[in-house]
Amino acid sequence: MSAPSRIFAPGVLEGQVILLSGGGSGLGRAATLELVALGAHVAICGRRIEPLEETVALAGARCSAHVCDIREEQQVDALVDDVLARYGRIDTLVNNAGGQFLAPAEEITPKGFRTVTRLNLDGTWLMTHAVATKAFIPAGDDGRPRGGKVISTTLSPHNGLAGMVHSSAARAGVENMMRELSIEWARFGIKLNAIAAGQFGTDVFMTKYPREMVAAAAGQVPIQRLGRPEEFAWLVAYLASPGGDFFSGSVLTIDGARDNHAGPWPPAVHVDDAGDPLRESRRG
Numbered sequence: 001m002s003a004p005s006r007i008f009a010p011g012v013l014e015g016q017v018i019l020l021s022g023g024g025s026g027l028g029r030a031a032t033l034e035l036v037a038l039g040a041h042v043a044i045c046g047r048r049i050e051p052l053e054e055t056v057a058l059a060g061a062r063c064s065a066h067v068c069d070i071r072e073e074q075q076v077d078a079l080v081d082d083v084l085a086r087y088g089r090i091d092t093l094v095n096n097a098g099g100q101f102l103a104p105a106e107e108i109t110p111k112g113f114r115t116v117t118r119l120n121l122d123g124t125w126l127m128t129h130a131v132a133t134k135a136f137i138p139a140g141d142d143g144r145p146r147g148g149k150v151i152s153t154t155l156s157p158h159n160g161l162a163g164m165v166h167s168s169a170a171r172a173g174v175e176n177m178m179r180e181l182s183i184e185w186a187r188f189g190i191k192l193n194a195i196a197a198g199q200f201g202t203d204v205f206m207t208k209y210p211r212e213m214v215a216a217a218a219g220q221v222p223i224q225r226l227g228r229p230e231e232f233a234w235l236v237a238y239l240a241s242p243g244g245d246f247f248s249g250s251v252l253t254i255d256g257a258r259d260n261h262a263g264p265w266p267p268a269v270h271v272d273d274a275g276d277p278l279r280e281s282r283r284g
């Protein structure tokens with residue numbers, strides 16, 4: 001059973017049904033545990049059943065595991081049908097599944113580029129479209145579209161993460177997808193936002209990339225540390241809660257200021273002999 005939230009009132013998400021992709025690990029697992037602790041039912045999906053079942057074991061009976069590759073249209077359709085059959089509704093979709101490999105752009109093959117854009121951009125679209133058309137746009141008991149929320153994980157820094165041209169491009173696409181749909185689908189009561197995550201110390205982040213880069217990552221963040229998965233989870237919970245009801249078409253960057261500058265301030269080339277930031281002398 002999930003531990004109580006350290007931030008939000010228990011029950012703030014009571015009765016909500018949330019579909020979250022990539023719930024078997026890292027940020028998705030942390031978000032699932034927080035959402036369940038706040039009273040939501042959370043259906044999680046991923047390609048492998050084992051990590052999903054581990055999350056269910058931690059979260060308890062309000063969480064269910066569904067195998068689905070979000071790149072495959074038929075699997076996505078079947079997933080959304082399953083979740084609707086089981087819970088009768090979906091209130092919030094969290095598009096958290098994603099990822100990429102680190103490689104110099106000139107070495108990325110067409111297949112490699114397509115693999116990453118299919119996962120992050122096409123997969124997010126397939127999930128968003130299926131949930132919108134099956135759960136959010138159809139009329140509820142009052143004869144009006146039910147509406148709902150979509151929260152999509154993207155990537156900071158926004159000015160390009162070197163070694164990840166495919167993912168930098170795909171995540172920019174997702175952010176503009178959320179912005180565009182926030183206009184078109186406002187008439188159905190659908191609110192869509194992106195959470196642009198900086199570097200978070202999840203197991204996969206710590207183990208997938210070259211050791212030297214991971215060791216240097218916290219030093220690249222102005223506040224000089226990596227994000228903690230629970231900090232991501234709290235933002236997801238906030239957006240899913242009534243506190244998030246007036247957000248739509250926004251990109252919420254959660255990255256310790258990494259989007260604005262790489263490294264601590266002042267950098268070594270901007271200090272005087274005492275180590276203080278350089279400053280302009282006054283005139284006159």
Ligand SMILES: CCCCCCCCC/C=C/C(=O)SCCNC(=O)CCNC(=O)[C@H](O)C(C)(C)COP(=O)(O)OP(=O)(O)OC[C@H]1O[C@@H](n2cnc3c(N)ncnc32)[C@H](O)[C@@H]1OP(=O)(O)O
Nearest residue numbers: 098099100101103109111112115204205209213214217220
């Ligand atoms: C400042 C500090 C910064 C520190 C580091 C940078 C900051 C990072 C910020 C973001 C952090 C995170 O997202 S952390 C979380 C990351 N999590 C994930 O990435 C999980 C999901 N990822 C995956 O499943 C995989 O990585 C992914 C490749 C995307 C999809 O896997 P698949 O099994 O579908 O695909 P594969 O069969 O493995 O590969 C398909 C093709 O992709 C290409 N390919 C795959 N791996 C490749 C590789 N290592 N190098 C080249 N090319 C590769 C090849 O063309 C492959 O075809 P063939 O040639 O025919 O084999």
Ligand SMILES: NC(=O)C1=CN([C@@H]2O[C@H](COP(=O)(O)OP(=O)(O)OC[C@H]3O[C@@H](n4cnc5c(N)ncnc54)[C@H](OP(=O)(O)O)[C@@H]3O)[C@@H](O)[C@H]2O)C=CC1
Nearest residue numbers: 022025026027046047048069070097098099199200202204
């Ligand atoms: N950690 C970080 O620093 C950052 C993370 N992000 C993004 O945040 C999200 C979560 O990252 P994090 O928790 O660190 O990483 P993880 O690798 O732990 O999480 C990715 C999750 O997505 C699932 N997944 C991957 N491909 C698919 C697919 N085709 N269909 C369905 N599920 C899939 C994985 O499960 P399975 O393999 O079983 O399918 C896994 O549970 C990702 O989108 C990531 O790129 C963004 C910026 C930084």
